[in-house]
Amino acid sequence: MKAVVVYESLWGNTAAVAAAVAEGIGLGARALSTAEATGAALADVDLIVAGAPVLGFKLSSEKIRESIRVNPGKAPAPPDLSHPPMCAWLEALPAGHGRAAAFDTRVRGPWGSAAPAIAKGLANAGYGALGKPRSFVVAGKFGPLREGELEKARLWGAELAGSMQ
Numbered sequence: 281m282k283a284v285v286v287y288e289s290l291w292g293n294t295a296a297v298a299a300a301v302a303e304g305i306g307l308g309a310r311a312l313s314t315a316e317a318t319g320a321a322l323a324d325v326d327l328i329v330a331g332a333p334v335l336g337f338k339l340s341s342e343k344i345r346e347s348i349r350v351n352p353g354k355a356p357a358p359p360d361l362s363h364p365p366m367c368a369w370l371e372a373l374p375a376g377h378g379r380a381a382a383f384d385t386r387v388r389g390p391w392g393s394a395a396p397a398i399a400k401g402l403a404n405a406g407y408g409a410l411g412k413p414r415s416f417v418v419a420g421k422f423g424p425l426r427e428g429e430l431e432k433a434r435l436w437g438a439e440l441a442g443s444m445q
């Protein structure tokens with residue numbers, strides 16, 4: 281089985297979850313940024329897991345990334361804007377026949393989600409949903425991930441791999 285975990289991540293929280301999901305999937309699954317997950321990396325892929333942060337109550341967009349670039353606020357580090365937003369990656373995703381799962385990272389509370397929008401984008405490209413969208417929670421606006429979230433991500437990855445058999 282070929283599996284890739286694709287992420288957009290400005291401060292590393294979503295990237296860390298993606299790496300843990302890939303570890304949980306095993307079987308050589310790789311975590312790739314939206315810049316890396318193109319062309320050959322996606323050829324004949326059986327499982328795509330895609331994740332992004334919730335920014336401004338929804339899936340991040342070019343608009344909010346630009347406003348963060350101009351005014352990063354009290355960010356502990358400059359945002360990593362070197363890779364495209366998940367929404368752009370989803371729009372460019374070639375049609376496929378594999379399965380897919382979506383996740384987001386966000387603060388705890390009713391402050392929006394991104395995973396359902398990612399799931400929709402994956403479905404639009406022809407990937408069949410494997411389970412429900414998932415969220416992983418950070419402790420503050422810029423992170424870090426709450427304790428136990430990476431372990432949950434690894435377990436989820438293992439579950440997804442199990443569901444593919």
Ligand SMILES: Cc1cc2nc3c(=O)[nH]c(=O)nc-3n(C[C@H](O)[C@H](O)[C@H](O)COP(=O)(O)O)c2cc1C
Binds near residue numbers: 294333
């Ligand atoms: C400018 C900004 C806006 C945010 N907006 C939301 C939001 O609307 N809802 C939410 O749950 N979390 C929000 N967050 C928290 C992020 O979703 C969280 O820190 C996420 O894990 C960042 O992922 P990353 O480190 O992979 O970029 C926001 C964070 C920032 C910096």
